[in-house]
Amino acid sequence: MKNSLNQDFNKKNNSEIVNWDLIQEDLKIKFGNDVFESWLKKMELLETKIDNLIISVPTRFIRDWITSRYLDSVIQVIKSHNKSINRIEFKINSSSRINIKENETNEKNQNIVTDANVTFIKDSFIQYNRIDPNKNFDNFIVGPSNSLAYEASKKVTDNISNYNPLYLYSGVGMGKTHLLNAIGLKFKKNKKVMFISAERFMYHFVKSIKSNEMIKFKDYFRNTDVLLIDDIQFMNGKEALQEEFFHTFSALLDKGSKIVLTADRPPSKLSRIQERIRSRFSGGLVVDIQNPDLNLRIEIVKNKLSELNLLNGNTANISTELQNFICSEINSSVRELVGALNRVVSFARIYNRVPNLSETRIILKDLLNIHENKVTIDNIQTIVCKYFKISKNEMLSSRRSRYLVRPRQTAIYLAKILTSKSLPEIGRCFSNRDHTTVIHSVKTIEKLRKEDNELNIKIDSLKNKILYNQKDEI
Numbered sequence: 001m002k003n004s005l006n007q008d009f010n011k012k013n014n015s016e017i018v019n020w021d022l023i024q025e026d027l028k029i030k031f032g033n034d035v036f037e038s039w040l041k042k043m044e045l046l047e048t049k050i051d052n053l054i055i056s057v058p059t060r061f062i063r064d065w066i067t068s069r070y071l072d073s074v075i076q077v078i079k080s081h082n083k084s085i086n087r088i089e090f091k092i093n094s095s096s097r098i099n100i101k102e103n104e105t106n107e108k109n110q111n112i113v114t115d116a117n118v119t120f121i122k123d124s125f126i127q128y129n130r131i132d133p134n135k136n137f138d139n140f141i142v143g144p145s146n147s148l149a150y151e152a153s154k155k156v157t158d159n160i161s162n163y164n165p166l167y168l169y170s171g172v173g174m175g176k177t178h179l180l181n182a183i184g185l186k187f188k189k190n191k192k193v194m195f196i197s198a199e200r201f202m203y204h205f206v207k208s209i210k211s212n213e214m215i216k217f218k219d220y221f222r223n224t225d226v227l228l229i230d231d232i233q234f235m236n237g238k239e240a241l242q243e244e245f246f247h248t249f250s251a252l253l254d255k256g257s258k259i260v261l262t263a264d265r266p267p268s269k270l271s272r273i274q275e276r277i278r279s280r281f282s283g284g285l286v287v288d289i290q291n292p293d294l295n296l297r298i299e300i301v302k303n304k305l306s307e308l309n310l311l312n313g314n315t316a317n318i319s320t321e322l323q324n325f326i327c328s329e330i331n332s333s334v335r336e337l338v339g340a341l342n343r344v345v346s347f348a349r350i351y352n353r354v355p356n357l358s359e360t361r362i363i364l365k366d367l368l369n370i371h372e373n374k375v376t377i378d379n380i381q382t383i384v385c386k387y388f389k390i391s392k393n394e395m396l397s398s399r400r401s402r403y404l405v406r407p408r409q410t411a412i413y414l415a416k417i418l419t420s421k422s423l424p425e426i427g428r429c430f431s432n433r434d435h436t437t438v439i440h441s442v443k444t445i446e447k448l449r450k451e452d453n454e455l456n457i458k459i460d461s462l463k464n465k466i467l468y469n470q471k472d473e474i
Contacts, residue, residue, distance in 0.1 A: 018053070018082050020045040026077045031070065038076070038214040039066055044093070051086045052079065056093040061215065063090045131188060132196055133343060135181040141303055143296030147174055149287045153179045156258060157186040163393060164250075165259035165287035169266055170289035173335025176262040180228050185262055191225035198234040202241050218244075222251045226258045232281075233263045237272040246277055259284075262388075297327040297337055304341055318344060318354055329368055340364050375418045375466055377429040383466055384411040396431045410459065413445035414436055 028036040032055045042062050047054040066074070071088065078085050137157075142150050149168050155161040168176050184195045201221075208217035221227070227248075235242055252259055263270065266288070267281035292300065301323050318341075326344065330337045343363050348354045355363060385392050388407040395408050408430070415426045416438065423435035430438075449456045 007165055017135050018045070018048055018078065018085070023078055023081055026163045027074065028078070028176075030073065030077060034209050035070070038209065040070065048090060051084055052089055053085060053087075054089045054091060056091050057092055059215070060092055061218070063092065068091075089314075093470070130195070131184045132181050133185060136185050137182045139303070139307075140178055140182060141174065141296065141300045143292055143299065145292050145296060149175075149179060149289045150288050152259070152285055153183050156170035156260060157183055161285070164253060165261055165281065165284040167261050167263070167267060167281050167284055167286045169263045169286070171264060171333065173333035174289045174291070175334055177230055177291060180230055180260060180262055184226065184228050187226045187258070192223070193226045193228065194221065195228040195230075197230040198232045201229060201245070202234065202238060205241050205244055218248070221248050224252070224257060226260075227252055228260050230262050231264070232261045233265060233270060235273060236270065237314060239274075242274050242277060246274065246280075249277070249280060253280075253419045291332060292334055292337075294331070297331065298323065300334060300337060301327055301341055304338055308345055315424060318348070322354065322357065322360060325360065326364070329364070340367050377415045377419060377421065377426065380413050380414050380418065380466055381429075382464060384414065387462060387465075397430070409444050410442040410462070412441040414459070414462060414466065416442050418463065 003329060007446075024036075024041070027040045027132050031040060039062060042057050043066070044056045045053060056151075057066070065134065067090070073352075075085070078088075137154060139148060140146075152161070152163075152166055153168075156166050168179060170176055180195070184193045187193050204217060209216050235245060249259065261281065266286060267273075267278045270278055270281075305318060306321075322344065326337070326340050330340045344355060344360060347359070349365055361368065381392055381395060384407055386396055388410075390404060390407055394404055394412065397404070412426060412430060415421065415429070416423075419426075421429075421436045427433040427435050427438050445459070
């Protein structure tokens with residue numbers, strides 16, 4: 001009876017010392033709805049003492065998160081209601097935790113489909129990219145441009161690498177995702193693997209905040225042995241996402257999990273990404289996958305043809321001459337190279353004959369002209385000026401000095417053959433020159449090319465530089 005009276009007295013005292021409902025309202029105003037709903041709403045007042053509060057939270061993770069990020073500000077809000085409160089004691093509410101675990105277990109049983117140790121969540125707030133069994137190390141064609149990336153990826157799966165994370169970058173269609181997939185395929189036999197794109201990671205992060213499921217989000221991504229994220233550059237400028245990713249990244253590194261990332265640029269070129277994240281990326285192994293050279297492209301085409309013939313029968317007997325043509329013309333991306341081959345093979349199967357060279361040019365017209373579509377007159381002028389060691393102002397001036405006339409005529413000629421601009425449009429780009437001047441320049445260079453082999457070589461070099469952005473000196 002006495003104990004009961006004491007408890008009633010304490011409860012009455014507690015309610016007089018602080019009004020928890022009012023404190024929660026102030027916390028919501030101070031921190032915003034997202035933070036409050038995700039974290040601070042989980043706090044429940046258990047007991048009020050003279051100078052401290054005892055508060056329950058459902059998990060240790062929530063306690064640690066609040067303590068490390070919000071505790072000082074929470075105490076300030078509480079002190080505005082009662083100046084005598086100087087500290088907070090947290091207790092883990094085991095009954096709440098059991099209920100959470102039971103609910104999570106039931107949800108997992110309903111929604112999770114397991115493929116070995118790779119987790120896929122169906123009709124839930126999170127869905128991982130399914131690992132493609134056809135993209136493995138065995139069918140990745142290795143050459144000088146990608147051998148370092150290949151060897152580094154293999155060493156990660158063999159657990160003999162001392163670098164973490166592994167950061168692979170290249171332009172589109174160079175095999176980054178293939179290697180990422182191959183790593184996941186190798187690891188999934190005995191480890192928990194999460195394979196997801198940065199864009200998908202961002203989508204689920206936002207969705208988790210809106211649906212008040214951040215705890216699930218964190219648990220899923222931090223409870224893994226291998227994290228594979230594709231196209232990390234999509235996190236640019238998204239501060240809240242970067243904050244969460246940084247803590248997930250750090251937590252995984254601390255527990256010894258493997259992290260492999262891909263991007264279209266090196267860490268130093270990731271604009272609007274936190275410096276500490278770029279620093280972590282650079283602290284591992286950063287590998288560039290270069291454009292494939294001719295020999296590698298030929299090897300890729302041969303391998304792809306073998307795969308296609310194996311799957312569909314020997315119905316696409318593409319000649320070596322045609323293979324070499326495709327490989328020499330499509331040199332910017334492995335994906336475009338395979339796409340070009342698929343078109344030629346499809347033509348052969350539909351018409352029951354292999355196309356000749358002229359037909360192949362028509363079939364691949366948009367791919368063969370892909371660089372031409374990107375050429376600008378401004379770029380032509382810049383490259384020609386750099387080659388002839390003159391300034392663009394000199395080229396565009398009205399001066400007719402001999403050392404300026406030939407570069408100007410060359411630039412006009414290249415603008416005519418490498419762009420679809422009309423003669424008047426080209427003239428306007430050269431300080432509003434008349435279209436007759438453009439015609440004269442083009443005819444002059446055409447005539448000189450027939451007579452001067454050295455000029456011919458120079459113009460071909462300039463053309464290749466403009467079209468293919470070649471790094472070799474011209």
